[in-house]
Every structure is written in C-alpha cells, then in structure tokens.
Amino acid sequence: MATPAVEYRDVSYAYPARGDSGSPRPVLEHVTLTVNEGERLGVLGPNGGGKSTLLKLTLGLLRGASGEIRVFGLSPDRAVREGLVGYVPQRPDCELAFPISARQVVEMGPALALPAWKRLSADHRAAVERGLHVVGASSFADRPIGHLSGGQFQRVMIARALAASPRLLLLDEPTVGIDVSGQQQFADLLKRLHDELKLTVIVVSHDIRTVAAGCDRIACLSRTLHSHVAPEGLTPAVLAEVFRHDVAGIFGEVHVDAHAAAACKDPSHHHHPGGGH
Amino acid sequence: MRGLFWPGVVTGLAIAALCSLLSVLVVLKRLAFIGQGISHAAFGGVGIAAAAGLVVGAGLTPRLLGVEIGPQSAIGVTFGIVFLFCLASALLIGWLSERGQTEADTAIGIVLVGAMAVGAILLHSSQTGVSWETFLFGSIMGVEWIDAGIGWGVALVTLLTLWLFRRPLLFWAFDPAVARAMGVHERTMNFLLMTLLALATVTAMKLAGVVLATAMLVLPGAISLRLSVRSGVVIALAVAGALVGVIGGLVVSFEFDWPTGPSIVCVLALLFAGAKAAEAMRHRA
Numbered sequence: 132m133a134t135p136a137v138e139y140r141d142v143s144y145a146y147p148a149r150g151d152s153g154s155p156r157p158v159l160e161h162v163t164l165t166v167n168e169g170e171r172l173g174v175l176g177p178n179g180g181g182k183s184t185l186l187k188l189t190l191g192l193l194r195g196a197s198g199e200i201r202v203f204g205l206s207p208d209r210a211v212r213e214g215l216v217g218y219v220p221q222r223p224d225c226e227l228a229f230p231i232s233a234r235q236v237v238e239m240g241p242a243l244a245l246p247a248w249k250r251l252s253a254d255h256r257a258a259v260e261r262g263l264h265v266v267g268a269s270s271f272a273d274r275p276i277g278h279l280s281g282g283q284f285q286r287v288m289i290a291r292a293l294a295a296s297p298r299l300l301l302l303d304e305p306t307v308g309i310d311v312s313g314q315q316q317f318a319d320l321l322k323r324l325h326d327e328l329k330l331t332v333i334v335v336s337h338d339i340r341t342v343a344a345g346c347d348r349i350a351c352l353s354r355t356l357h358s359h360v361a362p363e364g365l366t367p368a369v370l371a372e373v374f375r376h377d378v379a380g381i382f383g384e385v386h387v388d389a390h391a392a393a394a395c396k397d398p399s400h401h402h403h404p405g406g407g408h
Numbered sequence: 409m410r411g412l413f414w415p416g417v418v419t420g421l422a423i424a425a426l427c428s429l430l431s432v433l434v435v436l437k438r439l440a441f442i443g444q445g446i447s448h449a450a451f452g453g454v455g456i457a458a459a460a461g462l463v464v465g466a467g468l469t470p471r472l473l474g475v476e477i478g479p480q481s482a483i484g485v486t487f488g489i490v491f492l493f494c495l496a497s498a499l500l501i502g503w504l505s506e507r508g509q510t511e512a513d514t515a516i517g518i519v520l521v522g523a524m525a526v527g528a529i530l531l532h533s534s535q536t537g538v539s540w541e542t543f544l545f546g547s548i549m550g551v552e553w554i555d556a557g558i559g560w561g562v563a564l565v566t567l568l569t570l571w572l573f574r575r576p577l578l579f580w581a582f583d584p585a586v587a588r589a590m591g592v593h594e595r596t597m598n599f600l601l602m603t604l605l606a607l608a609t610v611t612a613m614k615l616a617g618v619v620l621a622t623a624m625l626v627l628p629g630a631i632s633l634r635l636s637v638r639s640g641v642v643i644a645l646a647v648a649g650a651l652v653g654v655i656g657g658l659v660v661s662f663e664f665d666w667p668t669g670p671s672i673v674c675v676l677a678l679l680f681a682g683a684k685a686a687e688a689m690r691h692r693a
Binding site: 192208212218219223224225226228229230231232235236242243245247275277288 | 437575578579581583585587638641642
C-alpha cells in the first residue's frame with residue numbers, strides 16, 4: 132500500500148501554561164486521521180478549535196505533541212526540509228512595501244532551497260509560470276506586490292507555495308476576506324490543483340463554504356476530531372456538535388438564538404484569546 | 409586637493425557601497441530606531457577604547473593597557489572593540505525585547521542612553537586629547553588609509569554575506585511567518601542582520617560620527633523607495649543616493665570647513681526632500 136500523504140496517530144497537543152497562573156491548555160486531543168496522496172481534505176472547525184495548531188504541527192513549527200505525525204512517511208521537519216510541503220498562512224503578514232513584483236515573490240518559493248551560487252533553472256522558471264497560471268495570476272505577474280487586491284495577493288501566495296513544487300499544500304483559512312465570487316474561484320482553484328498537479332491539499336477553515344466546494348472529504352475538528360464524512364453526509368447535527376454555539380462564526384448572517392448561546396455554561400466552549408493560532 | 413582628502417574619499421565610497429544596500433532593508437524592516445541604538449552604543453565602545461589608552465590625539469602615543477602600540481594597530485583594535493560593543497548592545501536589545509518583558513523601543517531607548525552614559529564617563533576620565541565632537545559628528549581629519557582599508561574590507565564582507573544569504577534573508581524579511589514554516593532559521597537571520605548593522609555603523613561612524621551614522625543606514629533606502637517599486641531600480645538608486653550624499657557631503661565639508669557628518673547628512677536630507685517632492689508630483693499627475 133502506498134505511503135499516505137499525512138498520518139496523524141493519536142495526536143494531542145496542549146499549549147504550555149503561561150506564567151504562574153493557569154494550567155496547560157489542551158487544543159488537540161487524540162486526533163487520528165489519514166490523508167491519502169492526491170486527496171483534498173477540508174478541516175472544518177470553530178475558531179480556537181485547533182485547526183491552525185494542527186497545521187503548525189504538520190509543518191514542524193510546534194513541538195511537544197504526543198502521538199505521531201508522519202508526512203510522506205517522514206517527520207514534519209524532514210518533510211519541510213525536503214521541500215515536500217507548501218504552506219499559505221491565514222492573513223499573510225508580508226511587508227507590502229517591498230519593491231518586488233508578484234512574479235519575484237513567486238520565484239522566492241523555488242529559490243529558497245537553492246544554494247546562493249545557483250541561479251533559477253529553466254525548470255524552476257517553468258514551475259513559477261505554471262504556479263502563476265494555475266492560480267490565474269499571470270495577467271498581473273509583473274505588478275508590484277503592494278499594488279494587488281487582497282484576492283490577487285492571496286493567489287500569489289498560493290502560487291509561491293506551488294512554484295516550489297511541493298507534494299502537499301497546507302492552506303489556512305484561504306478565503307478570509309474574500310467575497311462570494313472569490314469563494315467560487317477558490318473552489319475551482321482547488322479542483323485545478325487536484326486535476327492538473329495531483330497535489331494533496333489540506334484546507335482548514337471555520338467557513339463551511341470554503342471546505343464544502345472543492346474538497347473530497349471533510350473532517351470536523353474542535354479539539355477532538357468529530358467525524359470525517361463526505362460533504363453530502365455532513366448533517367446539521369454533526370455541525371451543531373462541532374460548532375456548538377459558535378455557529379455564529381460560520382453563518383454570520385444566520386440568526387442565532389441568544390438564549391441558547393447564553394445557556395451554554397461549559398467554559399471550554401468559550402473562545403480563548405489567541406486560541407487556534 | 410590636499411593628500412589628506414583621499415583616505416576620507418575612499419573610506420566614504422566604502423561606506424556608501426556597504427550602507428546603501430543595507431539601508432533598503434533597514435527601511436523596509438523598520439529598523440531605523442534599532443540602528444540608532446546600535447550607533448549610539450558605539451560611543452560606549454569608544455569610551456572603552458579611550459579608557460584602554462587606544463584613542464589619542466595627534467602627537468600622542470596610543471597604548472593598550474599601558475603597552476605602547478602603533479597608531480595603525482590602535483585604529484584596528486579600536487574598530488574591533490567598538491564593533492563588539494555595538495554587537496553586544498544589539499543582542500542586548502534583542503534579548504530584552506524578545507523575552508517580552510520590555511517593549512522593543514523601550515529596550516532600545518535604555519541601551520542607547522546607557523551606552524552613551526558609559527562612553528561619556530570613560531571619555532571624561534581618559535586623557536585622550538581628542539575632542540568629543542569628533543566621535544559624535546565624525547571628522548575627515550582623522551581618517552587614515554588604514555580606515556579606508558578596514559572600510560573596504562567590511563564592505564566586501566557585507567556585500568558577500570548579503571549575496572550568500574540573499575534568498576533566506578529576503579524571504580524572511582518579506583514574509584517571516586512562512587519563512588519560519590519553510591525552515592528559515594529566524595534567530596540566524598536576526599543575528600546576521602544585527603551583525604551587519606553593527607559593522608556598517610562602526611565603519612560609517614568614522615566619517616559621520618555616532619549620532620549621524622544611522623543617516624547612512626536610513627536615508628539612501630528611504631530616498632530610493634520613494635522613487636521606485638522595482639527592485640533593480642531601488643538598489644541602483646540607493647547606491648547612487650549614498651554616493652552623491654557621501655561625495656557631496658565631503659566636498660561641502662572640505663570647501664566650507666563644516667563638520668563632515670552633518671555635511672553628508674544635509675546632502676542626503678536634501679536628496680530625500682527632492683525624492684519626496686518627485687513622488688508627490690507623480691501622484692498628482
């Protein structure tokens with residue numbers, strides 16, 4: 132049997148206690164999940180539910196989790212060093228005053244792994260153009276990075292990750308701040324990544340629209356993994372279980388019964404400051 | 409032109425070459441204030457060198473802990489001491505602010521005044537026979553060929569280091585979060601940048617003085633980034649701006665017998681005003 136793209140085996144993680152007060156804050160408990168190569172997995176969950184933490188563990192940015200994480204059979208650090216993983220964070224925090232074009236930003240992807248004395252090869256340049264093309268950024272590739280709209284910038288970030296030719300792409304809240312037509316374009320993009328590049332993609336989001344269209348499978352994460360079922364099998368009951376009263380977070384326009392929310396006294400259901408990041 | 413002028417010019421060219429590229433990063437990464445901190449810390453380093461007997465006026469023999477040494481060696485050892493003191497100050501600022509207990513600007517403010525105070529006390533109690541103004545505002549009078557040699561050595565090391573680390577350094581400078589995720593070692597990048605800033609400051613200090621050395625690390629980048637958003641153009645303009653500032657400043661300083669550092673800063677400030685005006689006109693057009 133082929134090595135799965137990502138394997139989480141009984142993964143638990145708690146952020147260490149800060150200062151003298153408080154105890155370690157568990158964000159993930161007993162997560163077991165296998166992502167097959169070529170699969171597009173949507174991880175849906177409320178803010179503070181541990182989605183970003185899961186991605187950071189997958190990148191080797193956080194250590195100290197119990198259980199085991201394997202990325203293409205390797206440790207997360209090793210997989211990142213081998214260039215197998217691409218990552219696009221939530222709300223990229225870039226210096227937009229940098230005097231570089233969108234294409235130069237995308238070139239950073241493959242260039243990072245190159246020794247200083249080596250120039251980008253023709254293959255690298257082709258990967259850069261392919262990345263720009265797949266995300267639909269070719270038309271503004273020569274524009275200064277600071278002159279792009281939010282949606283265009285997001286696509287350039289994805290193109291940069293793609294240009295390094297990873298086998299696994301991790302996207303953290305990719306549609307935050309993008310309008311409905313942008314959401315549809317994003318779903319189309321996920322499909323192209325799948326069809327043209329055969330990429331394994333993990334998308335985490337609190338927004339069901341982001342993961343419902345374009346993913347093969349959805350896992351619901353709120354500290355524990357609630358279920359992972361085909362989109363059509365995702366019932367309101369499962370969603371209610373995952374999000375509890377946090378449904379306001381996903382369906383901002385839907386009226387949420389304030390009494391029901393206030394009735395929930397379980398402190399673990401309240402959003403922790405800085406949680407999930 | 410008097411022979412005295414040439415070591416100053418050659419040193420100035422080295423300073424322009426080395427500071428212009430760094431200044432673009434300093435402006436983009438908003439490091440101007442930490443640059444101030446590092447350059448003022450140099451005054452503390454000068455104080456230590458003076459207390460050791462290395463800093464003396466013309467006609468006096470420099471000593472290192474009581475032992476007479478040659479004037480050229482004294483300049484070299486002083487450079488090393490001041491550089492190490494600046495680097496230690498930069499790391500101290502980083503350590504204070506990284507632990508989250510002190511805000512970065514507070515940490516810089518404390519280290520800056522602390523180093524200045526140490527420098528002032530040590531200079532006061534050492535019989536150097538050199539005016540304080542020389543260290544504060546720079547002077548072309550004391551610049552020797554050994555300074556030009558050190559300047560070009562530092563410039564070449566800096567440019568080579570920037571070239572070698574350009575990819576991780578630029579990725580990290582542009583997008584630190586993803587750079588970390590892609591395995592770029594943030595502490596290494598920070599240390600590298602602080603080391604280069606300290607080296608550049610100590611070199612620029614010779615002509616511009618500790619108070620004005622940061623002008624060389626801020627203004628060329630600030631000027632060029634007003635005028636273009638294309639990387640090649642920005643770098644070329646930064647180098648050109650630094651060259652015009654240094655050479656123009658030296659000529660002005662020499663012709664009018666003005667202090668060197670302030671003359672260079674005035675020329676650079678004028679260039680910045682021009683760039684700002686050009687930018688404003690382009691936006692209106």
